[in-house]
Amino acid sequence: MEQTYEPMWESLGLDLQAQDVLLQTLGKFYTGIFLAQRNRPEGMKYFDFVMSEVHGLRVKELLDGKEQGHKVVGAFCVFVPEEIVRASGATMVGLCTGAEFATDEVERLLPRNTCALIKSAFGFKLGKACPYIEACDLVVGENTCDGKKKSYDELGKLLGNLYVMDLPQMKTEQGRALLKSEYHRFKDKMESFTGNEIDADALKRGIAITNRKRTAVHRLNALRLADPAPISGLDALLINQVFFYDDPERFSGSVEKICDEVDMRVGKGEGVFPAGTPRILMSGCPMAVPNWKVPWIVETSGAVIVGEESCVGERGTRNLTADGNGSVDALMDNIVNRYFDIDCAIFTPNEDRLKHIVEMYEQYHANGVIHYSLQFCQPYQIESMSVEAELEKRGIPVLRLETDYSMEDVEQLRTRIQAFIERIS
Ligand code: SF4
Numbered sequence: 001m002e003q004t005y006e007p008m009w010e011s012l013g014l015d016l017q018a019q020d021v022l023l024q025t026l027g028k029f030y031t032g033i034f035l036a037q038r039n040r041p042e043g044m045k046y047f048d049f050v051m052s053e054v055h056g057l058r059v060k061e062l063l064d065g066k067e068q069g070h071k072v073v074g075a076f077c078v079f080v081p082e083e084i085v086r087a088s089g090a091t092m093v094g095l096c097t098g099a100e101f102a103t104d105e106v107e108r109l110l111p112r113n114t115c116a117l118i119k120s121a122f123g124f125k126l127g128k129a130c131p132y133i134e135a136c137d138l139v140v141g142e143n144t145c146d147g148k149k150k151s152y153d154e155l156g157k158l159l160g161n162l163y164v165m166d167l168p169q170m171k172t173e174q175g176r177a178l179l180k181s182e183y184h185r186f187k188d189k190m191e192s193f194t195g196n197e198i199d200a201d202a203l204k205r206g207i208a209i210t211n212r213k214r215t216a217v218h219r220l221n222a223l224r225l226a227d228p229a230p231i232s233g234l235d236a237l238l239i240n241q242v243f244f245y246d247d248p249e250r251f252s253g254s255v256e257k258i259c260d261e262v263d264m265r266v267g268k269g270e271g272v273f274p275a276g277t278p279r280i281l282m283s284g285c286p287m288a289v290p291n292w293k294v295p296w297i298v299e300t301s302g303a304v305i306v307g308e309e310s311c312v313g314e315r316g317t318r319n320l321t322a323d324g325n326g327s328v329d330a331l332m333d334n335i336v337n338r339y340f341d342i343d344c345a346i347f348t349p350n351e352d353r354l355k356h357i358v359e360m361y362e363q364y365h366a367n368g369v370i371h372y373s374l375q376f377c378q379p380y381q382i383e384s385m386s387v388e389a390e391l392e393k394r395g396i397p398v399l400r401l402e403t404d405y406s407m408e409d410v411e412q413l414r415t416r417i418q419a420f421i422e423r424i425s
Pocket residue numbers: 076077078079144145285286311342344345346
């Protein structure tokens with residue numbers, strides 16, 4: 001089946017051997033982690049299919065869309081406003097940065113002590129193993145942490161089509177003004193790049209498409225409040241990961257369908273794990289495809305993950321953009337307002353994130369919080385200290401983990417996670 005895509009992959013300049021290694025590894029992990037779960041909702045079959053075609057059908061759709069004039073825009077961060085991309089008639093895809101690849105080549109360009117997420121972006125490009133990055137007409141970077149900001153100097157040379165967006169670091173009026181001016185600059189860029197004017201109707205369309213995806217995920221999140229948990233944290237994470245690259249309408253429909261099924265499960269008191277299974281809130285760095293290590297350990301150690309305070313999760317999807325019948329400027333303001341609330345650890349101070357973690361812990365009836373940081377990620381590692389202090393002050397059990405994308409620390413992580421689960425059981 002996959003063989004039929006070879007001409008397409010060759011046309012994108014992929015290294016077929018390297019890509020085969022990646023797909024084989026991905027398939028093995030997917031089978032061992034996702035397909036080995038019990039009591040999965042039937043609706044997860046759609047997401048299994050999406051993953052089985054991750055380098056195939058979706059990439060073909062993007063390339064077919066390009067032939068019809070729909071440019072492809074890649075993004076690494078949830079601050080890139082999808083509403084504006086969709087309003088321009090372009091398609092947006094999140095670029096997976098969840099696996100290590102071509103590490104030796106990467107470490108010739110970046111210091112060893114760079115976070116795994118940044119290294120992964122370089123690895124997929126250098127290893128010529130990612131059809132998405134090759135299919136992009138424009139890649140949008142953002143000045144978030146120092147690691148990303150500085151590495152874009154080098155990544156820009158490799159890509160040749162990188163656009164960098166400046167982002168505020170403080171939630172002040174000046175910060176909001178910077179975000180507003182950068183979103184207007186981005187709108188101008190998308191207009192000149194696609195040749196399509198972004199008027200109020202186009203913006204409303206972009207807002208509606210993006211809000212529908214978020215609304216579907218909000219409904220799923222609400223269903224995860226139930227005990228027994230009607231869907232595993234792994235499957236919910238997968239849905240949040242697929243959010244970034246699937247066709248938006250089809251994605252929304254598939255999540256709505258799975259919600260109908262999960263809703264019925266909740267009504268019947270059915271779950272993936274028995275009632276009373278310890279409930280974990282994950283918090284911290286985003287987990288992009290195929291970063292499933294920690295959730296897999298948690299859910300094979302006797303607990304269930306009920307929420308993700310993460311950009312691949314609730315931090316990324318939690319607020320809708322107001323629509324209404326406003327002018328272009330009013331709608332752009334709505335977009336700025338929605339994104340300015342994202343409480344990424346690049347912001348200082350970042351009290352809102354602490355509050356949100358506590359809120360989520362209470363709302364999802366969690367028994368403990370696992371804070372997950374990637375090694376060498378200063379924003380989240382440093383902030384994990386205040387997260388821990390805040391949670392401990394409130395008597396909320398918390399475990400701070402630091403890891404990377406290798407599997408070398410699986411047993412060590414399992415020991416610590418099991419001990420934590422015993423503590424909260
Ligand atoms: S953690 Fe921060 S930098 Fe990373 S995707 Fe989220 S908002 Fe962007």
